[in-house]
Amino acid sequence: MSDFQAAIQTEGLTKRFGGIIAVDGIDLAIREGEVFALLGPNGAGKTTFISMLCTLVKPSSGTARVAGHDIVSQSLAVRKNIGIVFQEPSVDDLLSGRENLQLHSMLYGVPRREIHGRIDAMLAIVGLSDRADGLVRTYSGGMRRRLEIARGLIHEPRILFLDEPTLGLDPASRRAVWGYLRDLRKRAGTTIILTTHYMEEADSLSERVAIIDHGRIRELGTPDELKRKVGGDVVLLKGDVGPEAFAGLEFVKEAVREDGSLRLTVADASRHLKALIDRCPVIEEVQVRRVTLEDVFLKFTGRQIRDEDGGADTIFQRIAVSRNTR
Amino acid sequence: MSSMLADLNAVYALFLREIKVYFREKERMIAIMVSPLLFLFVVGRGLAGHSPVPGYNYQQFIFPGILCMVILFTSITYGLYIIWDKRLDFLKEVLVAPISRSTLFLGKALGGMVGGTMEAFILLILGAAIILPLGPLKIAGALLLAALFSFLLVNIGLGIGARMNSMEGFGLVMSFLTWPMFFFGGALFDLTQAGKWLRLAAYLDPFTYCVDLMRWMLLGWSVLPAGLDLAAVLFFCAATAVWGIISFGGLQQTR
Numbered sequence A: 001m002s003d004f005q006a007a008i009q010t011e012g013l014t015k016r017f018g019g020i021i022a023v024d025g026i027d028l029a030i031r032e033g034e035v036f037a038l039l040g041p042n043g044a045g046k047t048t049f050i051s052m053l054c055t056l057v058k059p060s061s062g063t064a065r066v067a068g069h070d071i072v073s074q075s076l077a078v079r080k081n082i083g084i085v086f087q088e089p090s091v092d093d094l095l096s097g098r099e100n101l102q103l104h105s106m107l108y109g110v111p112r113r114e115i116h117g118r119i120d121a122m123l124a125i126v127g128l129s130d131r132a133d134g135l136v137r138t139y140s141g142g143m144r145r146r147l148e149i150a151r152g153l154i155h156e157p158r159i160l161f162l163d164e165p166t167l168g169l170d171p172a173s174r175r176a177v178w179g180y181l182r183d184l185r186k187r188a189g190t191t192i193i194l195t196t197h198y199m200e201e202a203d204s205l206s207e208r209v210a211i212i213d214h215g216r217i218r219e220l221g222t223p224d225e226l227k228r229k230v231g232g233d234v235v236l237l238k239g240d241v242g243p244e245a246f247a248g249l250e251f252v253k254e255a256v257r258e259d260g261s262l263r264l265t266v267a268d269a270s271r272h273l274k275a276l277i278d279r280c281p282v283i284e285e286v287q288v289r290r291v292t293l294e295d296v297f298l299k300f301t302g303r304q305i306r307d308e309d310g311g312a313d314t315i316f317q318r319i320a321v322s323r324n325t326r
Numbered sequence B: 001m002s003s004m005l006a007d008l009n010a011v012y013a014l015f016l017r018e019i020k021v022y023f024r025e026k027e028r029m030i031a032i033m034v035s036p037l038l039f040l041f042v043v044g045r046g047l048a049g050h051s052p053v054p055g056y057n058y059q060q061f062i063f064p065g066i067l068c069m070v071i072l073f074t075s076i077t078y079g080l081y082i083i084w085d086k087r088l089d090f091l092k093e094v095l096v097a098p099i100s101r102s103t104l105f106l107g108k109a110l111g112g113m114v115g116g117t118m119e120a121f122i123l124l125i126l127g128a129a130i131i132l133p134l135g136p137l138k139i140a141g142a143l144l145l146a147a148l149f150s151f152l153l154v155n156i157g158l159g160i161g162a163r164m165n166s167m168e169g170f171g172l173v174m175s176f177l178t179w180p181m182f183f184f185g186g187a188l189f190d191l192t193q194a195g196k197w198l199r200l201a202a203y204l205d206p207f208t209y210c211v212d213l214m215r216w217m218l219l220g221w222s223v224l225p226a227g228l229d230l231a232a233v234l235f236f237c238a239a240t241a242v243w244g245i246i247s248f249g250g251l252q253q254t255r
């Protein structure tokens, strides 16, 4: 084993697809045992970034080391240290759930004596024990997803990539997966890199978050650090009021219209709430809340999720699309 | 590449997968038997050409060639299926596994070999019953050859499939490679009576040696010495395997 501190280290990692720059010179170091989340709008380059680290896509320029091995010249060594749950479904339809896990375990060199026990344990965790012997073809979308997760985890890799792992899972399954990931990290010190569009997931699981847009890292830090960068609390006002009403108030960092209400970013909102309300002629509803990662996301990637990328229902559309590809 | 060695456990795992899938896809198995049966009964009996082998009629003369035809079509089709795997996402799972491309190739090739051999077995039993009486020894020998030919032809299919990106190419390969390989291979005629150019084409075609060797096994008659046929087949097996592994080296997920 070569000695290294970083589980993942990238330098100027870049991928071009024709004219599109999907990943644009990313420099990043992820510590061993860290849980790291990549957030970004659709098309930001998250999947491409992960695919390069998994040796599935060759970088156009730049280098990266995963578990101390170069992703281009030592791809097999890299692959021995990683596990991945893909964004797109990749379980084998023509096999049963159990057979998928068996094939995977054998390909990843899980000791023969352990395979059986591990499969049963994993199936129980993702709640598929009773359907394990049915063909994957007959599974629902969420069941496939859960099988996919079980498969990525079963060989207990040192570094685990999860590309929108809980996409399409019901809340209970999602929580079960989160619980297992936390446990895995604690027990085995697994380094986990995940992408997600669920801010709650990133917030509750990860130690550091990178916000990525147009192939570049816009912001990087712990969830708390990033929230602090937004600079205050969020006040939502509903009523006949526009941003101009708050001109000149130095504690109002930002005021924008959003879905028929006004969204203010206010330093120390509890102290200034009265001053704010005094400025509103007519007001129907006031909401004050702490900054969430979602606010951070919106601040650093532009107000709305960009039009060409689809609206808020994109995630659900994508589930539908990915199911229809078979 | 850091390793050209194949990992036997992984080869076995992949092989197992291919076999399971093969036995679950019965439609494919049946569809592929149609044209060989047409050849045997329409061309073999209907057109009833001349048989150069004393003691055997034309239908019996073409039987070994048709047997090889089944292997040819099954194997090339199987190999080209990798294009389909590439388009569905599950090839990613195998590409990201810690196995070398030669391991992946071998697993697939050996899996395909079983498919080709199985189809040959079905036709052999059918043929032994109604066309050409065969003892168990001959059947066993023919199966061994079938496995060898299947490996060779699957290699070709996989190698081409790995380099192609769309299923549209499937028809092209069938028309411009598989059918010519079959026709030039001398399955339906006696090579010694063929013109110079046809003979030249035949000797460049790996399938020719398969047909000739199978004829030697089943009818005790061949154009070339059986040892030479066998040497040629083994050579083509090795060459196509190396070529296939190289093709797999460039294998990437396509969208």
Ligand SMILES: Nc1ncnc2c1ncn2[C@@H]1O[C@H](COP(=O)(O)OP(=O)(O)OP(=O)(O)O)[C@@H](O)[C@H]1O
Residues within 6 Å of the ligand: A017, A020, A021, A022, A040, A041, A042, A043, A044, A045, A046, A047, A048, A049, A087, B255
């Ligand atoms: N194989 C490919 N060929 C051409 N362009 C590609 C390919 N893969 C990705 N892209 C482009 O690269 C950019 C980044 O795509 P990527 O899939 O990495 O985004 P993402 O951040 O994972 O998005 P999402 O949240 O929708 O999953 C997009 O503009 C996409 O169109």
Ligand SMILES: [Mg+2]
Residues within 6 Å of the ligand: A046, A047, A048, A087, A163
């Ligand atoms: Mg993605």
